[in-house]
Amino acid sequence: MKKIIILGSWMLLFSAHAISTELVYTPINPSFGGSPLNGAMLLNKAQSQNKHRAPVSEKTYAEKFQESLERAYINRMVREITDLAFGEGVEDSMFNQDSIFMSGDYEIQILTSGSDSITVQITNTVTGEVVVVEVPRFG
Numbered sequence: 001m002k003k004i005i006i007l008g009s010w011m012l013l014f015s016a017h018a019i020s021t022e023l024v025y026t027p028i029n030p031s032f033g034g035s036p037l038n039g040a041m042l043l044n045k046a047q048s049q050n051k052h053r054a055p056v057s058e059k060t061y062a063e064k065f066q067e068s069l070e071r072a073y074i075n076r077m078v079r080e081i082t083d084l085a086f087g088e089g090v091e092d093s094m095f096n097q098d099s100i101f102m103s104g105d106y107e108i109q110i111l112t113s114g115s116d117s118i119t120v121q122i123t124n125t126v127t128g129e130v131v132v133v134e135v136p137r138f139g
Helices: 002-019 036-049 061-086
Strands: 099-103 106-111 117-124 130-136
Touching (some): 061 099, 061 130
């Protein structure tokens, strides 16, 4: 009986040692050392749980058309100022004289009187805040 108890205890001792391994913690979040491949999965999970949605405002066709025209005109103004600053196409410029453009709450004045710089003055008509941008001429 004594041999069976000793043999059983030896078997328990060796079998427990044979199947036991070291516990290693592996983080999931890439911010804390986890695999960078888990980032997309965690972002998708967070976005699916997000209940907040941005408010959607529908614009009329007239508002969209007005914004498109303003965007095109401002784009043209920037191109013209760049051309004036670098000396390209100065003779056929739309800014041969000072110009004023109104866009929403802003008044944009292009002052080309200086020979060495172009001055753009942007005035917020609601608050009265004025921003002056001077673009040097290189041509």
